[in-house]
Amino acid sequence: xxxxxxxxxxxxxxxxxxxxxxxxxxxxxxxxxxxxxxxxxxxxxxxxxxxxxxxxxxxxxxxxxxxxxxxxxxxxxxxxxxxxxxxxxxxxxxxxx
Numbered sequence: 266x267x268x269x270x271x272x273x274x275x276x277x278x279x280x281x282x283x284x285x286x287x288x289x290x291x292x293x294x295x296x297x298x299x300x301x302x303x304x305x306x307x308x309x310x311x312x313x314x315x316x317x318x319x320x321x322x323x324x325x326x327x328x329x330x331x332x333x334x335x336x337x338x339x340x341x342x343x344x345x346x347x348x349x350x351x352x353x354x355x356x357x358x359x360x361x362x
Contacts, residue, residue: 286315286323294329297336306333 290312297305309329316323
């Protein structure tokens with residue numbers, strides 16, 4: 266990580282910028298929880314890989330990954346139930362109405 270030396274104020278000699286992998290991980294976690302789990306899953310994977318390259322652990326990316334996988338699987342399950350119910354209704358009545 267690059268350090269920025271601040272010479273204008275004696276009390277603030279070193280300022281470290283925010284780590285980009287944590288930013289991506291936070292966006293991934295928020296996106297996973299707020300309705301776009303596939304996008305959040307992808308962003309969390311990117312943040313986790315960036316953290317591993319930097320040699321750090323990243324709880325935000327891990328949580329985003331867990332929520333993304335769980336909510337994506339839940340969405341596919343609800344979709345499968347909906348399609349099955351629709352197919353049963355068509356077989357029983359002969360139409361969608």
